[in-house]
Amino acid sequence: MRLLTHNMLQCHVKTCTDPALNFPLQLKDIELEQVETDRNDDLLLNLLQKVDWNALKATVVELGVVDFPQEIPENPQNDESFMQKFHEILMEVSPYDYN
Amino acid sequence: MPPKPQPIPITDGCSNASRKEDEFVHQVYNHIAPHFSNTRYKAWPVVENFLHQQPSGSLGADVGCGNGKYMGVDSRLALLGSDRSSELASITYQRGFEVMVADNQSLAYRSQLFDFAISIAVIHHFATEERRIAALQEIVRVVKPQGKILIFVWALEQRGKRKFDQAHQDFMVPWVIPANTTAGGSQPHSADTAPPQEDESERVFHRYYHLFKEGELESLVERSNLSHCVEITEHGYDRDNWYIVLTKT
Numbered sequence: 001m002r003l004l005t006h007n008m009l010q011c012h013v014k015t016c017t018d019p020a021l022n023f024p025l026q027l028k029d030i031e032l033e034q035v036e037t038d039r040n041d042d043l044l045l046n047l048l049q050k051v052d053w054n055a056l057k058a059t060v061v062e063l064g065v066v067d068f069p070q071e072i073p074e075n076p077q078n079d080e081s082f083m084q085k086f087h088e089i090l091m092e093v094s095p096y097d098y099n
Numbered sequence: 100m101p102p103k104p105q106p107i108p109i110t111d112g113c114s115n116a117s118r119k120e121d122e123f124v125h126q127v128y129n130h131i132a133p134h135f136s137n138t139r140y141k142a143w144p145v146v147e148n149f150l151h152q153q154p155s156g157s158l159g160a161d162v163g164c165g166n167g168k169y170m171g172v173d174s175r176l177a178l179l180g181s182d183r184s185s186e187l188a189s190i191t192y193q194r195g196f197e198v199m200v201a202d203n204q205s206l207a208y209r210s211q212l213f214d215f216a217i218s219i220a221v222i223h224h225f226a227t228e229e230r231r232i233a234a235l236q237e238i239v240r241v242v243k244p245q246g247k248i249l250i251f252v253w254a255l256e257q258r259g260k261r262k263f264d265q266a267h268q269d270f271m272v273p274w275v276i277p278a279n280t281t282a283g284g285s286q287p288h289s290a291d292t293a294p295p296q297e298d299e300s301e302r303v304f305h306r307y308y309h310l311f312k313e314g315e316l317e318s319l320v321e322r323s324n325l326s327h328c329v330e331i332t333e334h335g336y337d338r339d340n341w342y343i344v345l346t347k348t
Contacts, residue, residue, distance in 0.1 A: 001197065005197045005199070008179065012207035038174070042175065043175075046156040046214070052209075
């Protein structure tokens, strides 16, 4: 599962509606894999509107990734380094359960 | 060649809906997954066109993605797949797509997220209208306003290889894994399937279907209390299926 999917998930149990508890899914006992994926800037810019940035940042910290931008730049499309990092984190990093 | 087994109408379509789906949909797909997947590679043109019409960079949900045959059709898009059959989801995963096991009636996505969604040959596997409505509502929930949804369901009126008794709408439809099929899936382990036919290695499984009449998909939208938030922007018949395109308002 890529972090893209992880960020789009919420608990599907009907009674689990507390926004502080039903998202994001906690990642435990996981290994990270990097799955090479073609970069699609149209997609990345679109996903910037959808991603819960705070949840993504928290997840990135949980996974031990250090050099991830804290904020979305004003013109992300002109920020090559941001776009590449966002692509790698969202579309390539795949946590998997090693159990 | 023995005659092709034909669909069997059932009269208790609505009873024990969840058990029926478990036995005659989920478990059957798990048994037949590899063979089913080998026969599912051609994209239907209406679905392909729908995908190509979505703006570049769109995020889509493929709800009931089966073996993921639509997930790589258009590389400008990103699709997240889900299927109730863990074996089909596993095939999709092995092909490198994003997929999770989920029941269409409770998807594990945040609301109003997707730019579009497709539901190809899925909603006809729910055994009551209430459950078909729940499935439809759940797809609408996860799509953003202005997002488009394509839904395909099997048509009762189809004139293909299979003959459906027009007096019924709920059927057990045989799936035959021919003798000497290598990718035949696991052996059935319970009484949920017909016994093997003359040739010991040929296996017949029965999948539950609710076949849709002309106009029924449209009336399902109406009865789902969705009329205030979706418009039917296209409808038609293609390859034995009724389909509609919904646009969320």
